[in-house]
Amino acid sequence: MRVVFMGTPSYATTILEALCNEPSIEVTLLVTQEDKPVGRKQLLTPPHTKAWLLEQGLHVEIFQPKTLRSKEAQEKISAYHPDFIVVAAYGQILPRDILDIAPCINLHASLLPKYRGASPIQSALLSGEVYTGVTSILMEEGLDTGAMLGFSYLKIEPEHNASFLFDTLSDCAAQLTLRTLKNFSSLLPIKQESANATHCKKIKKEDGLISFALDASEIVKRFKALSPWPGIFLASGLKLIEMKHIDSTNNETFGLISEVTSEGIILTCKTGKLLLKTLQPVSKSAMSARDYIRGKRLNCGDSLV
Incomplete structure (x- = not known):
């Protein structure tokens, strides 16, 4: 079975690795995004899938087109005569010319039609879902x-975060990919009900801005969903690195240090309190958090903001 794989981040790398390790599958081409400058020094950095492939020394050609909407891209992929094109977090919508080359299987990290x-x-974390999963x-x-074509389900436990x-x-997704490819001829595709669909936008840095005027449970929900990037932070730029939900009682005031413990500081929110352990x-x-308030000369009853 000949497969062209299209993917960019670490999520895709795990799937690519499973395909490369499967004896019945030959990955002939990796299509991924262009190398991009990263960090303060703007070092040109390859996508995670490309970096992994080069580290493994596998004989798989790498193709990094600026766009898939070109004759060059269509001819390049078509020349490999794939039985399937597997797509996972590639970063571009595939045009009709690519979709017509071979069956294109996408691994989306939700239980569709939710969270397209x-x-x-x-x-899923921001919405407080009990279950999530992957859909092929x-x-x-x-x-x-x-x-x-197929699903893999996962129950979201209270301690789970985005990482x-x-x-x-x-x-x-890696295991679901193998099951889908191996059983493709016997699968009965199920049409998505668009009336049940929900959509989600790309996460931006400003999504991490929070205020203690929110409920403590809402802040913790955002903390789990937005870690490690962009994280959650106050308008001052102070980042909340490690925290714990303490209680859900109503408070007359919020943003105040109510107690200092051996673990950190306890802070009031609109509803509930948070134990803040680490700040940046x-x-x-x-x-x-204890060192932070000591340096700021803050005590119980003072505002952290």
Whole structure:
């Protein structure tokens, strides 16, 4: 079975690795995004899938087109005569010319038709979902609208955050990919009901801005969904690195230090309290919340903001 794989971040790398390790599958081409400048020094950095492939020394050609809407891209992929094109977090919508080359299987990290779009994992956490998972679909020109071929389910536990779900769902997606490809001829595609669909936008840095005027439970929900990036932070830029939900009682005031413990500081929210363990001031390293308030000469009853 000849497969052209299209994917960019670490989520896709886990699926690519499973395909490369499967004896019945030959990955002939990796299609991924262009290398991009990263960090303060703007070092040109390859996508995660490309970096992994080069580290493994596998004889798989790498193709990084600026756009798939070109004759060059269509001819390049077509020349490999794939039985399937597997797509996972590639970063571009596939045009009809690519979709017509071979069956295109997409691994989307939600239980479709919920959370079509760019941030399904974070959105499931922000919405307080009990279950999430991965759906394999037969791609069409719409955004995550294709007929569904298979599912992998995962219960979201209270301790789960976005980082954990990214890692766990990538493993689920890898196994679902193999099942879908091996059983493709016997699968009965299920059409998505668009009336039940929800959409999610790309996460931006400003989504991490919070205020203690929110309920403590809402702040913790955002903390789990937006870690490690962009994280959650106050208008001052102070980043909340480590926290714990204490209680859900109503408070007359919010943003006040109510107690200092051996673990950190307890802060009031609109409803409930938070134990803040680690904070990170702007342009400084992370530090314990106790050290932070000591440096700011703050005590119980003072506002952290």
